[in-house]
Amino acid sequence: MNKVKFIYNPYSGENTIISDIDTVIMVHQRYGYVIEPFRISMDYELSEAFKDIDDSFKYISCRGRWNCR
Secondary structure (H helix, E strand, C coil), X not given: CEEEEEEECCCCCCCHHHHHHHHHHHHHHHCCEEEEEXXXXXXXXXXXXXXXXXCCXXXXXXXXXXXXX
16 A cells, blocks of 8 residues: 655645645645645644654645744
8 A cells, every 4th residue: 555644734825725725735646645644733743743744744735834843
């Protein structure tokens, strides 16, 4: 299985990622990838997004800006 970690901030910029999420998933599925999303928020440290990443992921995709604590 081809897995991709998709880390995104829904509040970044003009919130465009919210309307693009379905497209991101559709394009990846077309090429045989499974998206594993992680939504950045004030409730989670950014480091939480990387805790489960291992060699089974093909790559990590990030969208939006965030402040690292």
